Structure formats: C-alpha cells, structure tokens
Amino acid sequence: MKLDPTRRRVLELIAHRDPPTDLKKASIACGKNHAYLHQFVHRGTPRKLPEDVRHLLAGHLGVDESELRDGAPPKVVSSGARQATEMTTRRAVTYARALTIDNDPAVAAVPEVHIIASAGGGSLMDQEQRGENWYFPVSWLHHELHADADNLRIISIDGDSMEPILEAGDKILVDTSRKAPSPPGIFVLFDGMGLVAKQLEPVPNTEPARVLIRSANARYQDYERTVDEVSIIGRVVWFARRV
Structure with missing residues (x-):
C-alpha cells in the first residue's frame, strides 16, 4: 500500500x-x-x-x-x-x-512465554515467563474464546507433527485453566519425554485412565499414556501465523 x-x-x-x-x-x-x-x-x-x-x-x-x-x-x-x-x-x-493495561478494562495483556511447545520430538519445559505481552480485547476473549486473560499464555510451535493444522513458527494461545481432554482437542502437554502440542482424547473404559495422543501429520504414530504419566499445560484455543 x-x-x-x-x-x-x-x-x-x-x-x-x-x-x-x-x-x-x-x-x-x-x-x-x-x-x-x-x-x-x-x-x-x-x-x-x-x-x-x-x-x-x-x-x-x-x-x-x-x-x-x-x-x-x-x-x-x-x-x-x-x-x-x-x-x-x-x-x-x-x-x-x-490508558494502561492495568486500568483499561477493555484490553488485557497476555504474556508470550519463551518456551517451545514442540510438535515434533519434544523439548523440556522452561517455566520462566519472560516474553513480551500480546494485547486482546477483553470482550473478544470472553465471548469468542470463553477465556480469562489471567489463564492465557502465548507459546511458539516447533516441529511438523501437527501439520497442516499447526506449523512451525505458529503462535498458539493456551488456556491453562482447561486441562481436561474432554471434549477432545489440541493441548500442550508434557508427555514424559518433552513438551508437545498434540490432539488429545480420553480412552474410554480404561483403568487406570488413559489418553490417546495423536499427531495431525500421518508420518507420526499415535500413542497412549496414562493420565498420571502426562502433565497437561492447557488447551490451545487460538493461533496466529505469519503469511
């Protein structure tokens, strides 16, 4: 332009x-x-x-x-x-x-955390939050995502196992208050090997309870873990991609 x-x-x-x-x-x-x-x-x-x-x-x-x-x-x-x-x-x-984020009720800050949610081989999770804030209208968060800004984090995707749904470099918005894989969806979790972004769904009638962990990319095999073997960080509710 x-x-x-x-x-x-x-x-x-x-x-x-x-x-x-x-x-x-x-x-x-x-x-x-x-x-x-x-x-x-x-x-x-x-x-x-x-x-x-x-x-x-x-x-x-x-x-x-x-x-x-x-x-x-x-x-x-x-x-x-x-x-x-x-x-x-x-x-x-x-x-x-x-008009700062602290006293403007129309806009909320969501921190970008400098950890990598691997959609491939996995990587260890760094808990430190030290990224820049992203700003979203509070009404959009509430009405479109049914989310509270205090529970949200922005994380970068690395790897290709969730292609074509998520690609390397995508920014995902993770709701850390939503950890139950029901209904099924895309979650960020630690699967015992590393931090990954995967499709999760509960395996019915299992004792102890198990979850099915899927990749969108057919090159990667599905696998299962018991609920106790995984740590779900939160549900992916939105993503951004550079064009």
Whole structure:
C-alpha cells in the first residue's frame, strides 16, 4: 500500500519520538487495541483518524494535532492559541498515559512465554515467563474464546507433527485453566519425554485412565499414556501465523 503524507508522518514521528515508542504502544495510548495504528498505516483502515484518536495520538507524539490531519499543513498559531494547544496536548498526554493495561478494562495483556511447545520430538519445559505481552480485547476473549486473560499464555510451535493444522513458527494461545481432554482437542502437554502440542482424547473404559495422543501429520504414530504419566499445560484455543 502506498502511504499518503499523513501515514508517512505518523511513522516518522513514531520513529523519532523520545522516549521511544512504536505503533503498538501508540495504539494503546490512543485507547485502541495494539494493532489499530498498524492497520491504519499499512492497511488503510480506518481511512482517516477520528478526531479523538488524532488528538490523543498527537499528545502521545508531542505534536500539534494538525500535523496528523489529512491534507492540512501544520497550523501557524499565535502565542495565545499556542498556549491553548499546549494545554490540550498536555491533557491528551495525561489521558493517554492513564490508558494502561492495568486500568483499561477493555484490553488485557497476555504474556508470550519463551518456551517451545514442540510438535515434533519434544523439548523440556522452561517455566520462566519472560516474553513480551500480546494485547486482546477483553470482550473478544470472553465471548469468542470463553477465556480469562489471567489463564492465557502465548507459546511458539516447533516441529511438523501437527501439520497442516499447526506449523512451525505458529503462535498458539493456551488456556491453562482447561486441562481436561474432554471434549477432545489440541493441548500442550508434557508427555514424559518433552513438551508437545498434540490432539488429545480420553480412552474410554480404561483403568487406570488413559489418553490417546495423536499427531495431525500421518508420518507420526499415535500413542497412549496414562493420565498420571502426562502433565497437561492447557488447551490451545487460538493461533496466529505469519503469511
């Protein structure tokens, strides 16, 4: 997409802001989801920035809002008008800074944990959570995924045993509160050998209770474990893939 002057100006101001910012942080500062400005700049949605977003973004970037107005050159203002503009900008900055994940009920942070859920040979699980946060609308988490953000983690897929459903490099959203393999689904689990992402389903009428562990890729054989032999981390409820 060819960028118009307004979109180029947004990227320029973000690149040179001190302290540093990016499209994600600027989107949150405007009270929007983390992808809002990326979609505006690179996908043309929305076509124009709404007035309230324009003022908040200008405050976050420390410029007059006229610099972000389509087709309009920056305003030349008198000292009195400049004072009024600066006051408006300060208010916008204060409001933008207040819009953090902690006190904005519309958006929730989900940490990306730096462990590998292997869809191949397996790998040992590192419990440390030290990845960047992903941001999701709370209403979407509740209504679409029936999930609470506190129970969610983002993990990367490694291996090919779940192709074509999941591919190496995919990011999966794991609900750690959902550990029962009923109904059957895709789970992240430690199977005694390593951390894997597999299709799980209970084996009926077994004592002790057993689970069937399946791969989507026909090159890999199914196998069973007793419930006590596996540790289910959570159910996969969503994934993202680079195109």
